[in-house]
Amino acid sequence: MRKQWVRLHDVHGVVRWTRRFLDAAQVPDAHVIQMNTPPLPSTPPPSSSGNLSPVVESPRTTHQSSIDCASPNDLLQKLHQAPTEDCHVIMWQPLDTTPANVTVLGSVVPPATASSLLEISKLPFYMKYAWFLHQVHDLVVPYDELHIKVKVMRDAIVQEAVENLLSYPPRALCAIVRYEFTGESAQDAGAVQREWYMLVSEGLLVEANGLFVVLNREDNSYFINPNSSHAWRHPNHMDHLKAFHAVGRFLGRSLLDGQVIPMHLSPVLLKAILGVPLTLDDVEGLDRTVHKGLLYLLDHDNAQDLALTFSVSETHGHNTVVEVELVENGHLRAVTDANKAEYVRLMVRYLVFGRVEAQLSALLQGVYDVVPPELLMPFDHKEFELILCGLAEVDVADWKANTVTSSNLDNSSPLQWFWEVVEAMSPVDRSRLLQFATGSSRVPVQGFKGLTSYDGEICRFTLKGVPYEGGAYPATHACYNRIDLPLYPTKDMMKEALTMLLLSDPTGFTIE
Numbered sequence: 001m002r003k004q005w006v007r008l009h010d011v012h013g014v015v016r017w018t019r020r021f022l023d024a025a026q027v028p029d030a031h032v033i034q035m036n037t038p039p040l041p042s043t044p045p046p047s048s049s050g051n052l053s054p055v056v057e058s059p060r061t062t063h064q065s066s067i068d069c070a071s072p073n074d075l076l077q078k079l080h081q082a083p084t085e086d087c088h089v090i091m092w093q094p095l096d097t098t099p100a101n102v103t104v105l106g107s108v109v110p111p112a113t114a115s116s117l118l119e120i121s122k123l124p125f126y127m128k129y130a131w132f133l134h135q136v137h138d139l140v141v142p143y144d145e146l147h148i149k150v151k152v153m154r155d156a157i158v159q160e161a162v163e164n165l166l167s168y169p170p171r172a173l174c175a176i177v178r179y180e181f182t183g184e185s186a187q188d189a190g191a192v193q194r195e196w197y198m199l200v201s202e203g204l205l206v207e208a209n210g211l212f213v214v215l216n217r218e219d220n221s222y223f224i225n226p227n228s229s230h231a232w233r234h235p236n237h238m239d240h241l242k243a244f245h246a247v248g249r250f251l252g253r254s255l256l257d258g259q260v261i262p263m264h265l266s267p268v269l270l271k272a273i274l275g276v277p278l279t280l281d282d283v284e285g286l287d288r289t290v291h292k293g294l295l296y297l298l299d300h301d302n303a304q305d306l307a308l309t310f311s312v313s314e315t316h317g318h319n320t321v322v323e324v325e326l327v328e329n330g331h332l333r334a335v336t337d338a339n340k341a342e343y344v345r346l347m348v349r350y351l352v353f354g355r356v357e358a359q360l361s362a363l364l365q366g367v368y369d370v371v372p373p374e375l376l377m378p379f380d381h382k383e384f385e386l387i388l389c390g391l392a393e394v395d396v397a398d399w400k401a402n403t404v405t406s407s408n409l410d411n412s413s414p415l416q417w418f419w420e421v422v423e424a425m426s427p428v429d430r431s432r433l434l435q436f437a438t439g440s441s442r443v444p445v446q447g448f449k450g451l452t453s454y455d456g457e458i459c460r461f462t463l464k465g466v467p468y469e470g471g472a473y474p475a476t477h478a479c480y481n482r483i484d485l486p487l488y489p490t491k492d493m494m495k496e497a498l499t500m501l502l503l504s505d506p507t508g509f510t511i512e
Contacts, residue, residue: 004020007101013111015099017030017098031094032098032275032276033092033093103373105373129445140176150177150179152196158206162242173252192479204247210232210240212225215286221285223265245366260388260445267385280348294344303337304336310327327346391442393427399422438461460481461483467487
């Protein structure tokens, strides 16, 4: 649900969370997820000045430096030999005792900054997003001070991504990264980076990797796998919590790089990352059946007839079922009408927090290793998802309106045929064509006018007409968001050529 919770000043000037519905008195207890002590940030938080521009730490050297991650496995031994990072205790805090000017990391936002963030949160999304881009831009380390070059093997892309993200020293987390796929000739002018983000996103969500699972089949959103300690597989036996720390850094880097990624995360997880209050209502997003069962329990008498106890069954490994107690000796304590409200509160805590507490803590730390939490405070979870994932649907009218065409295509039949063929495509095929043309199957938050090159500069989609030669197919230049379109003599020939293009693999860089 959108805008369910907002931050407002109370009568004493304290920033509090407020639920924006008339039936708020009937809402079950709300909680927020926070760390109990603020960690040392890898990037300084925004200043308390009016413009909220984050301060980038001074460079440690004045000469150009580069980190070459061509052999990430060379770094892995150091990762495993290094002591496990101190885990900040993550807390399930009652909302009524938690001020809303405290970040997910547990740090207190100064009053002036909190007031500015409240005003920003009231702005239309496009203005908030413009503000966010400005703040993030100031975090990026200049290329001539520090940059990273990464060579990637396609058949080990998730493994290498996790290892590399964990290996970066603090300052490098905000450095510009250039990617190159091993054995492929393309230089990273934008498309290689976009494809890297797409492939890593898809790989992290693969069920066999054990980090995420689809709990709600109605929206097919992904939640942290409660069984990840057993399900996560890594050739060098890396701990699953390190993997989640890397996932968090991956999400933070995608925000820093302005890359939209195909990671449809559960609203519960998005809210947890933002520190938005969670209630019984949010269980519905994870398991509609369990949510209905808990509501039924609250609304009906004779709870003891259901033979419930203060415990829940959980699968460890592949076949081992264990009983998790919600309270001490919970398996011996029956649920009755007198204690069912307590049981529901404990079940909500377990379902949205308790069973993934350690994984969530590692992921949150990873996100905010890169991006200060204050920068996400003005957004609700749907806005955050839009920033993170972009637009899934390809709007042909928007695409057409923001396309640059060569002079030999202006007012031509081939140009008209191209858009007619695209409009007739299925949504899946449009996304594939977009991936061929730009390196990403998703549209930026701002729509097609937001397409960029590697340096973040606007780089509009371009159609360039080229002479037709028998058997010629369109040539895509994903690094420059361009398609070279042969001037086909008929619409049917153009349709056939585009169809054949879509049947090929949209990933890989061998020529352009």
